[in-house]
Amino acid sequence: MTEQEIEPTDGARPARSRGSSHDEEWEYHTGPVTLRRSRLPGTTTDQRLLDNKGRADWVHTDPWRVMRIQSEFVEGFGALAELGPAVSVFGSARTKVDSPHYRLGVEVGRALAKAGYAVITGGGPGAMEAANRGALEAGGASVGLGIELPFEAGLNPYVDLGVNFRYFFARKTMFVKYAQGFIVLPGGFGTLDELFEALTLVQTQKVTSFPLVLLGSDYWGGLLGWLEGTLADHGMINVEDLRLLQLTDDVDEAVRIIIESERNVAPKRPE
Numbered sequence: 498m499t500e501q502e503i504e505p506t507d508g509a510r511p512a513r514s515r516g517s518s519h520d521e522e523w524e525y526h527t528g529p530v531t532l533r534r535s536r537l538p539g540t541t542t543d544q545r546l547l548d549n550k551g552r553a554d555w556v557h558t559d560p561w562r563v564m565r566i567q568s569e570f571v572e573g574f575g576a577l578a579e580l581g582p583a584v585s586v587f588g589s590a591r592t593k594v595d596s597p598h599y600r601l602g603v604e605v606g607r608a609l610a611k612a613g614y615a616v617i618t619g620g621g622p623g624a625m626e627a628a629n630r631g632a633l634e635a636g637g638a639s640v641g642l643g644i645e646l647p648f649e650a651g652l653n654p655y656v657d658l659g660v661n662f663r664y665f666f667a668r669k670t671m672f673v674k675y676a677q678g679f680i681v682l683p684g685g686f687g688t689l690d691e692l693f694e695a696l697t698l699v700q701t702q703k704v705t706s707f708p709l710v711l712l713g714s715d716y717w718g719g720l721l722g723w724l725e726g727t728l729a730d731h732g733m734i735n736v737e738d739l740r741l742l743q744l745t746d747d748v749d750e751a752v753r754i755i756i757e758s759e760r761n762v763a764p765k766r767p768e
């Protein structure tokens with residue numbers, strides 16, 4: 498085995514065994530492996546870590562990406578673990594500040610904050626900003642889970658606790674893990690992606706059932722009609738599963754649905 502084939506561990510250190518300066522009498526421990534004589538490495542683990550020679554293209558390799566992905570989960574869990582009850586609010590990044598949908602978002606944020614929920618959004622502009630703004634104005638916790646995008650707008654100014662993600666899937670885990678329910682304002686592809694991911698998790702029982710509330714019957718009515726009229730008619734979905742989506746125009750009712758479902762929630766099954 499050569500030095501390259503040994504995966505050194507943090508605990509690796511050269512150890513003098515019998516008080517002589519001869520190489521034959523040195524040992525090098527790396528995890529469960531002991532190296533002597535011709536197997537002794539020429540450098541220490543720290544030396545190799547601190548050296549800045551050689552190629553740097555390993556930062557673009559999958560093993561290194563795995564470490565970055567891990568760190569997103571670690572940072573996300575660390576930042577949100579003590580948040581308390583929360584609701585994730587989704588909606589269009591393009592909603593204009595002077596539009597009725599923006600006002601709806603502000604109302605949702607306020608109502609959730611008054612009911613004691615932290616508001617989690619994607620941290621961006623439009624409907625996300627509206628919900629964060631409402632939460633902040635009502636004295637609630639306002640959280641933004643930002644995403645690195647080529648046309649990134651950065652976290653909106655109403656976010657008090659922001660976490661930025663590179664990976665959509667890590668960020669989506671946070672939306673689900675730390676929320677008692679979802680409220681979905683009018684939105685586009687991003688909003689639909691978030692809604693259907695959550696719906697699939699609930700429908701396949703990958704997550705303890707939680708409420709998915711669509712706000713705005715004018716906007717969402719067409720989608721629900723298509724799900725019922727086309728998907729269910731073709732046998733692509735079980736019509737019963739449409740009950741997992743709840744539609745309302747009333748902000749207070751949306752919040753009530755979430756409060757009620759928390760009361761009725763079954764205890765989590767053991768893993």
Ligand SMILES: C/C(=C\CNc1ncnc2c1ncn2[C@@H]1O[C@H](COP(=O)(O)O)[C@@H](O)[C@H]1O)CO
Pocket residue numbers: 586587588589590591618619620621622625642643644646648649650683684685686687688689691
């Ligand atoms: C389009 C612009 C900025 C985009 N910035 C975003 N920041 C954070 N989160 C975003 C952003 N864009 C989409 N999202 C996520 O998807 C949902 C909205 O997508 P939609 O396609 O607009 O419906 C939203 O809930 C976010 O989680 C510049 O204006």
